[in-house]
Amino acid sequence: GIQVEQSPPDLILQEGANSTLRCNFSDSVNNLQWFHQNPWGQLINLFYIPSGTKQNGRLSATTVATERYSLLYISSSQTTDSGVYFCAVDTNAGGTSYGKLTFGQGTILTVHP
Amino acid sequence: KAGVTQTPRYLIKTRGQQVTLSCSPISGHRSVSWYQQTPGQGLQFLFEYFSETQRNKGNFPGRFSGRQFSNSRSEMNVSTLELGDSALYLCASSWASGAGEQYFGPGTRLTVT
Numbered sequence: 001g002i003q004v005e006q007s008p009p010d011l012i013l014q015e016g017a018n019s020t021l022r023c024n025f026s027d028s029v030n031n032l033q034w035f036h037q038n039p040w041g042q043l044i045n046l047f048y049i050p051s052g053t054k055q056n057g058r059l060s061a062t063t064v065a066t067e068r069y070s071l072l073y074i075s076s077s078q079t080t081d082s083g084v085y086f087c088a089v090d091t092n093a094g095g096t097s098y099g100k101l102t103f104g105q106g107t108i109l110t111v112h113p
Numbered sequence: 114k115a116g117v118t119q120t121p122r123y124l125i126k127t128r129g130q131q132v133t134l135s136c137s138p139i140s141g142h143r144s145v146s147w148y149q150q151t152p153g154q155g156l157q158f159l160f161e162y163f164s165e166t167q168r169n170k171g172n173f174p175g176r177f178s179g180r181q182f183s184n185s186r187s188e189m190n191v192s193t194l195e196l197g198d199s200a201l202y203l204c205a206s207s208w209a210s211g212a213g214e215q216y217f218g219p220g221t222r223l224t225v226t
Contacts, residue, residue, distance in 0.1 A: 030211075031213075031214075041150070041201050041203075041219065042217060042218070042220060043205075045214065045217075048213075048214040086156065088156075090211065098144075098161050098210045099144050099145075099146040099161030099163065099168060099169055099207065099211055099215075100146065101146070101148075101158065101205075102158070103148075103156040103157075105155050106155070
């Protein structure tokens with residue numbers, strides 16, 4: 001099956017700093033999503049971005065599908081940005097991946113005041 | 114529009130018992146996927162239902178089963194609980210099987226003692 005690798009595994013920042021999280025995947029995808037998991041465990045949708053670039057406030061994401069990677073940018077980080085960020089992909093390879101997202105191991109972001 | 118809801122939110126069971134978890138998708142969404150999250154294995158796909166049919170299944174033993182009703186609500190059942198089944202169980206909905214963005218519920222945290 002498809003492999004998803006996220007880096008770095010841990011990231012510690014001071015409030016106001018910028019950061020870039022990376023997601024590499026091993027096969028072509030028809031769905032790529034970025035999530036932020038809050039302290040209560042819920043996955044919050046950040047971006048649905050199988051290709052191209054999107055921006056939402058201080059967050060933006062870019063997926064280069066031909067090179068099989070995606071980047072999540074966080075600018076002017078705040079303490080509320082702390083948590084775990086996941087990248088997840090769906091290949092729909094041969095029509096056998098219905099509804100199946102494969103997740104990376106996540107990046108644990110800690111933002112200090 | 115209401116989000117994905119899951120009940121119960123927390124559950125404590127004893128080894129050998131069985132448990133049923135419920136998931137109500139976003140109105141209009143017909144696909145429901147289930148995931149298990151543990152510290153050791155991360156987020157893993159359990160199965161996906163669309164139009165009351167299981168379309169895809171992850172690599173879990175037969176003790177894990179599910180179903181979907183005509184109103185798209187879904188239940189998952191775990192029989193003969195083991196300590197290793199302690200996890201956060203998340204469900205996600207999307208408008209169609211293998212297509213579009215998945216939206217997650219708040220999860221059910223299951224503890225097996």
